[in-house]
Amino acid sequence: MNGSRPLLQLAVPLLLVNALLTLVNPGPTPWPQPTARIAPELCAALLLAAAWAGWGGGVPQWLVRTLALACTVLAVVRLAEVSSAALYGRTLHIYWDGRHLGQALADQGVARWQVVLGAGALALAGWLLYRLLLANWRMLGSALTVRPLRHAALGASAMLLAVFAAHGVHGLDRYRWFAGSITPVLARQLALTALLLPRDAAAQRLTPSPAFDSDLAGLQGADVLLLFSESYGVSTLDRPAQDAALAAPRAALAQAIAASGRWAVSARVRSPTFAGGSWLAHGALLSGVDTRDPLDYELLLSSQRRTLVQHFGTHGWRTVGWMPGLQRDWPEGRFFGFDRIADARSMGYAGPLFGPARLPDQAAMALLHAQELAGPQPRAPRFVVFPTLDSHAPFRPLAPFVADWAQLAGPAPYTAQQHAVALDEPVSLRTPVPAYVQSIAGTWTWLGDYLQRMAPPGLVTIVLGDHQAFSGVSGDQAPWDVPVHVIAHDPLLRQRLLDAGFDAGLAPRGPVLADMHGLTPLLLRAFAGRPLALPSPAPTLPVAIPPCSPACRPSPNTSPVPS
The missing domain is CATH 3.40.720.10 (Alkaline Phosphatase, subunit A)
Known part of the structure; x- marks a missing residue:
């Protein structure tokens, strides 16, 4: 039983961390589901930890905490990404969604105290997730001090990363075994956020807009x-x-x-x-x-x-x-x-x-x-x-x-x-x-x-x-x-x-x-310019189109975003 303990210390945390990094959400509910896929980020993290353990005689606590924090961030971003795709049909946009989150909540009638309570609950959930992952990485660090397990972890993680990188070679489809990597999503969002933070970002990067200073008199009020x-x-x-x-x-x-x-x-x-x-x-x-x-x-x-x-x-x-x-x-x-x-x-x-x-x-x-x-x-x-x-x-x-x-x-x-x-x-x-x-x-x-x-x-x-x-x-x-x-x-x-x-x-x-x-x-x-000559209304075939029902007819002041 004691001989199997290091193996369990390696296998159980790996399964749990992998599950958190490979969640999916087929929708349309907000609840994610586990999937039988491998997280490429976990393979890279395990390779790093095993190599460090072999070189330095163990996994230092600063590296354990860093890997736990990185996995926490990746798990949160993956959960947000798959939930956004399932509920809203689009990818996550950290800067834009964060910028308009307050207005969206206000539009839904969410009170300020509910926002504060929800933010506190999310912060607590994030902290608990980090503590859970920290405990798992500590167990992994302990298991990697055992030479056979460390060598097995090195070989398996290196082989899996090679398979992941060989996608498309001789028809190899990595998505049969691997979950989609969330790291590029996070990197892109961070790059976009950094790009958007300067106040003059649009002026610096985007091409000039048209003047939009002309009239539309040439249309003479035409649809x-x-x-x-x-x-x-x-x-x-x-x-x-x-x-x-x-x-x-x-x-x-x-x-x-x-x-x-x-x-x-x-x-x-x-x-x-x-x-x-x-x-x-x-x-x-x-x-x-x-x-x-x-x-x-x-x-x-x-x-x-x-x-x-x-x-x-x-x-x-x-x-x-x-x-x-x-x-x-x-x-x-x-x-x-x-x-x-x-x-x-x-x-x-x-x-x-x-x-x-x-x-x-x-x-x-x-x-x-x-x-x-x-x-x-x-x-x-x-x-x-x-x-x-x-x-x-x-x-x-x-x-x-x-x-x-x-x-x-x-x-x-x-x-x-x-x-x-x-x-x-x-x-x-x-x-x-x-x-x-x-x-x-x-x-x-x-x-x-x-x-x-x-x-x-x-x-x-x-x-x-x-x-x-x-x-x-x-x-x-x-x-x-x-x-x-x-x-x-x-x-x-x-x-x-x-x-x-x-x-x-x-x-x-x-x-x-x-x-x-x-x-x-x-x-x-x-x-723009001189008004155009509109034709006199021509007689049309008597096609009667029923009016829109009250449920689908907006008032002139309808919000641009449908409720």
Whole structure:
């Protein structure tokens, strides 16, 4: 029994420390769960302790305390990281979340004494966790004085770290055995926090913002709809197979635009991201700041820079973030300055989801029209930012086009059969192009129908790809370029955009006009100056869209973050 005691002193603490460093949270509850994975940080710490024990005749107490403190920090950060991902669908942001924690608690009605009590409880829990880990590392230090156990610990930890480092070699997948390392997450957050601490950090690092000092008289109070078209890249023009497959849908969209009395001009811009990270593109266009570096995007959200949304709001537009892909609260959205942010929970969609958390774009547009763009005149003009979902990988399942827009805004937007047929469509990331083309064509179908039959008179529509699709669609070494289309009535605005370098039509073949953040001042110049000539309201087909229910209709003073 005594001979087995050192082995237990090594095995039991290792299992406990490893469990604390590999917690996961599949959500949506706040309670983490253990997992059968190895913490790479524990392997490194054990290697250090065993090597020191062999070299110095034991593990000194200062090293024991240091390792216990390091494991405490890593365990707390891992718990916060997995809980943030499970509850809020995003990574932890130490500086930003800490900066706005007080306001978030106040919004939830948490009293000051409850905040103080909670902070005390968290401090006590952290101290108890440290004491627990300290006791475990003391046992480990004692066990490592036994030569066979020390040699076994050295060999095992070195071998495991070698396996961890060899990820991808001959198809080796380290995530079969190892938990994701939390050290890079902590290092990135500390680097970001250090970057943000100086008061002039944004001025030192970020590119200059546009002046935002022009008027919007050129719009003469027209509604503006900014569609960020998910994964819409120039592969739709530059890759012959995609260009040919989309020729007929593109022509149909052009015909619908012409039938509505509008024109379209187009250009190419360079996105700050590729295949993902849509928020970087959104941030670049809405701020006029280069966000190619994700740290710059996070720095931007922590700054006081002005945005295109605030600019429209200052000039009398009601600003709306229409976010069907947003499933949880988005406190960062306060930076942009929307009067209203509608997410998947608050926009009033009553139908089935087409895939995990996929609300169909046409249905979202029908709800947007019913709640913000329809209704009696005069009213405040709308500036709406609407990131689409249908062309997000894996591009299927896709809801069918529905000619009755009133049905889409009602309690039964799709039949059970339509839903079942969509779910039966094959999904393949090995052969993604057919589904991708189908998703882009579907967007053009409902957009053309909306512009021809439903859109408010004078509506200015901007369709902008956020980034190219992944390389399986866009090709190897594909550029980061995306199309932008402006669709409107006024001939003066058209001429201004043509003078700025846009091409007529929907197929821009020329060079890149600007980086995405450079498109912002270009649009501001086009929207300023002499008032545009709006058309007389044209008769439309009698399509009745029911009003939004009281539950989903916000007041004009609705907080930017939905409750």
